[in-house]
Amino acid sequence: MNAPPENHPVETIDFDARSLAIWLFDEPRNQTADETAGATRESYGKGEQKALDLIKSVATEHGLETEIDEAANLIMTLPGSEPDRPSIACGSHIDSVPQGGNYDGAAGVVAGLLCLARMRTQNIVPQRTIKLWALRGEESAWYGKSYIGSSALFGHLCADDLAAAHRNGRRSLADALKSCGAAVDRIERGDQLLDPASIAVYLELHIEQSPVMVARDLPTAIVTGIRGCIRHRTIRCLGETGHSGAAPRWLRRDALFTTAELYHTPTGRLASAPARRCNA
Numbered sequence: 177m178n179a180p181p182e183n184h185p186v187e188t189i190d191f192d193a194r195s196l197a198i199w200l201f202d203e204p205r206n207q208t209a210d211e212t213a214g215a216t217r218e219s220y221g222k223g224e225q226k227a228l229d230l231i232k233s234v235a236t237e238h239g240l241e242t243e244i245d246e247a248a249n250l251i252m253t254l255p256g257s258e259p260d261r262p263s264i265a266c267g268s269h270i271d272s273v274p275q276g277g278n279y280d281g282a283a284g285v286v287a288g289l290l291c292l293a294r295m296r297t298q299n300i301v302p303q304r305t306i307k308l309w310a311l312r313g314e315e316s317a318w319y320g321k322s323y324i325g326s327s328a329l330f331g332h333l334c335a336d337d338l339a340a341a342h343r344n345g346r347r348s349l350a351d352a353l354k355s356c357g358a359a360v361d362r363i364e365r366g367d368q369l370l371d372p373a374s375i376a377v378y379l380e381l382h383i384e385q386s387p388v389m390v391a392r393d394l395p396t397a398i399v400t401g402i403r404g405c406i407r408h409r410t411i412r413c414l415g416e417t418g419h420s421g422a423a424p425r426w427l428r429r430d431a432l433f434t435t436a437e438l439y440h441t442p443t444g445r446l447a448s449a450p451a452r453r454c455n456a
């Protein structure tokens with residue numbers, strides 16, 4: 177940690193981190209409460225926008241730089257003394273599933289914001305710039321695809337993804353992104369909107385969504401890897417007919433057996449003779 181550079185304005189907003197944390201969780205919950213239960217912050221929808229605006233205003237109030245990237249995500253920045261070095265990235269997603277939990281995603285954004293605000297208050301200037309992302313559209317519940325906000329940044333959304341309809345059939349993902357000001361043309365071309373080399377590490381605080389920590393009585397844990405979530409709308413397993421009395425199992429290409437195995441085995445590691453073709 178270094179002394180602040182001369183062009184770095186000194187802010188002295190002090191705050192009680194606990195009270196601010198409670199407010200940062202309560203206010204979005206109040207504003208995005210679902211009529212039935214939980215919070216609903218639809219990807220690229222009203223609830224998500226409200227939560228994003230609220231986070232942005234608090235970040236600005238606490239002297240952080242804010243910007244909206246080309247995928248409509250919010251970035252909050254604490255500049256470092258060596259801004260040319262790859263930055264430290266942190267954050268999480270701000271959207272939720274319908275009637276979702278208030279802390280899923282939001283916990284990572286709020287934790288990052290409190291850390292950066294505290295560093296700002298104490299005039300701590302890190303060597304590397306720290307960037308906090310409040311990502312939009314990470315939940316697959318709305319358009320059938322996970323990680324939209326981050327995939328868009330790295331050129332990983334294809335035309336089919338962008339044409340995907342909202343769960344209610346109201347509009348396409350492309351329309352939703354456009355309504356939030358995202359650079360849909362660039363996203364559709366697969367342009368890389370964020371250079372991975374500009375980021376040294378990525379840290380994300382997240383609530384646990386499995387029973388493991390409760391079962392092991394652990395208050396916190398560090399996860400070094402997590403299973404990805406890829407959803408295929410259609411999977412076809414094509415087999416070949418064979419004479420039931422003459423063709424042994426190991427020479428058969430049975431679509432039903434392969435389909436059953438696919439449910440239990442990571443794709444590409446089928447033990448038995450695979451069906452002729454199994455694609456998504």
Ligand SMILES: [Zn+2]
Nearest residue numbers: 269280281382
């Ligand atoms: Zn989450």
